[in-house]
Amino acid sequence: MKKKVKLLVTFIMGLMLLAGCQSIGNFFKSTQEQFLGLNGTIRTFDENSQVIDKITGKSISIESDDRFDITDVNGNVSKESSVLDITVGGNQVIHVGSTLIFSENGLTDYMEKYADSVDIYSDNRSLPFVNRFFNEIKNNVSGESKLILVRSQTGTPLATYFGNRVSTFAPDGIPNTTYLLVDGKRLIIYRADFTIYDTDLLK
Incomplete structure (x- = not known):
């Protein structure tokens, strides 16, 4: 009996270790x-960092459209397609070019949430944007230790997310794209810059 209990405890501890591993979490x-x-929201942005469209749905999947892969004379892929083939609940969206952010349900874009109450585009240069934004909303953030700032390719802030466990991954076969795992939730960033900060640095 004791042996079975020990085996059970060992098995449970092993599962906990696996669950805590971001790489394993990313695989699943x-x-x-x-x-x-995945259930979540897709947003695309124009060159002025304004939202072009916003699609919220279920069963969302994002892949590279390999019809646009460039191949050499031997038929080997020399450059992978940057065209995204997106499925939303059985419907299709083809996207290429402009910045795209997908956030799984459970993630909050604090920049969007507090856009009406926080002076995001202040002319005050005495305090950097990230520090100022964090200081204005920190009472509404439940103790997360990481801040993710997503910026356009021209440097304009687009979105801000918080989490405790944040890891980045390069998806197989999708250029110009970064997959993040934020406390077990998926965040996908296409054609945009981002920085991950420890919030202790911003106080």
């Missing part, structure tokens, strides 16, 4: 996206 999240899709 990618598998979920591939076979079941």
Whole structure:
């Protein structure tokens, strides 16, 4: 009996270690996206960092459209396609070029949430933007230790997310794209810059 209990405890501890590993979490999240899709929101942005469209749906999957891969004379892929083939609940969206952000349900874009109450585009240069933004909303953030700032390719802030466990991954076969795992939730950034800060640095 004691041996069975020890085996059970060892098994549970092993599962906990696996669950705590971001790489394992990313594998399962990618598998979920591939076979079941993820529930969340897709936004694209124009060159002035304004939102072009916003699609919220279920069973969302994002892949590279390999019809646009460039191949050499031997048929080997020399440059992978930057065209995104997006499925939203059985419907299709083809996207290329402009910045795109996908956030799984459970993630909050604090820049969007507090856009009406926080002076995001202040002319005051005495305090950097990230520090100022964090100081204005920190009472509304439940103790997360990481801040993710997503910026356009021209440097304009687009979105801000918070989390405790944040990891980045390069998706296989999708250029110009970064996959993040934020406390177990998927964040996908296409054609945009981003920085991850320890919030202790911003106080």
